[in-house]
Amino acid sequence: MTEPMLLNGQRLAAEMRGQLAAQIARVRAQGYRAPGLAVILVGDDPASAIYVRNKKRAAQEIGIEPVDAVLPQGSTTEDVLRVVDQFNQDPAIDGILVQMPLPPQIETETVLARVRPDKDVDGLTVTNLGRLTAGEEGLVPCTPKGILRLLEAYDIALAGRRAVVVGRSRLVGLPVALLLMQRQATVTVIHSRTPEPETIARQADILVVAAGKPHLVTEDWIKPGAVVIDVGIHRGDHGLLGDVDRERVWSRVGALSPVPGGVGPMTILELLDNTWTAYRRHEGLSE
Ligand SMILES: Nc1nc(=O)c2c([nH]1)NC[C@@H]1CN(c3ccc(C(=O)N[C@@H](CCC(=O)O)C(=O)O)cc3)C=[N+]21
Numbered sequence: 001m002t003e004p005m006l007l008n009g010q011r012l013a014a015e016m017r018g019q020l021a022a023q024i025a026r027v028r029a030q031g032y033r034a035p036g037l038a039v040i041l042v043g044d045d046p047a048s049a050i051y052v053r054n055k056k057r058a059a060q061e062i063g064i065e066p067v068d069a070v071l072p073q074g075s076t077t078e079d080v081l082r083v084v085d086q087f088n089q090d091p092a093i094d095g096i097l098v099q100m101p102l103p104p105q106i107e108t109e110t111v112l113a114r115v116r117p118d119k120d121v122d123g124l125t126v127t128n129l130g131r132l133t134a135g136e137e138g139l140v141p142c143t144p145k146g147i148l149r150l151l152e153a154y155d156i157a158l159a160g161r162r163a164v165v166v167g168r169s170r171l172v173g174l175p176v177a178l179l180l181m182q183r184q185a186t187v188t189v190i191h192s193r194t195p196e197p198e199t200i201a202r203q204a205d206i207l208v209v210a211a212g213k214p215h216l217v218t219e220d221w222i223k224p225g226a227v228v229i230d231v232g233i234h235r236g237d238h239g240l241l242g243d244v245d246r247e248r249v250w251s252r253v254g255a256l257s258p259v260p261g262g263v264g265p266m267t268i269l270e271l272l273d274n275t276w277t278a279y280r281r282h283e284g285l286s287e
């Protein structure tokens, strides 16, 4: 078989960020305010702190004003709600991101439910997930949207093809399955309680892996020539690992999104894109 194609999310995201920067510069030159993105970080998880820093830097680089609120590990649900309310009311803020996971004493559902749907740039509120389910316009979760954009950029057809999603999370598995269905793929979702997952995965023309388990997917999960999207990201002693064991699947896949450099940069790009969309809606600018 020919060499697999690497789906380069890093390059695509950089290209798209350039386009966003140009669009933002254009409205700024017409006298409009800068788009504003609020990032709420609760606690001192070092990985979360790094992600938040990367998101803020990416925003700044394209002309989005990042504002952050860092709350102590011991914060209560009420403490977080107060910060959400403040950003909900702030007309300079177009997007609000609550970095996950929140410390265990905080009621995640209650916090998410408080974010104004028009500022919900993660697409995690019931309103936006409902809109997505109904095929209505809203804000679409970043990682799923980035995966679809990556597939599209590489001309990977979805209509009539079989897609298998590994994982059912609200952030990735569930919404990516919805988006793939909307593109007329035949979609199966498998998860930790699915017996013989490899047998099902081996039917996939497109395999999206968001299981949160390092190197879960090996050659026996892969139909020869399949397109494999690796959403996992784990910090090992020897650098970053995905949910896919790249070495072991390499001789079978048709295309693969690498970790790092695949889905991760696309996720951040879509956060910026959603902030830009929310901003245009707030300012009454055409889409
Ligand atoms: N409310 C919320 N929204 C999120 O979107 C969200 C979240 N919480 N919590 C954590 C996960 C994780 N996540 C990543 C984003 C970018 C990279 C990324 O840029 N990865 C680089 C590598 C970066 C590195 O070196 O660690 C890459 O894959 O190339 C990774 C992971 C967003 N998440």
Ligand SMILES: [Mg+2]
Pocket: 122, 141, 142, 143, 267, 271
């Ligand atoms: Mg996201």
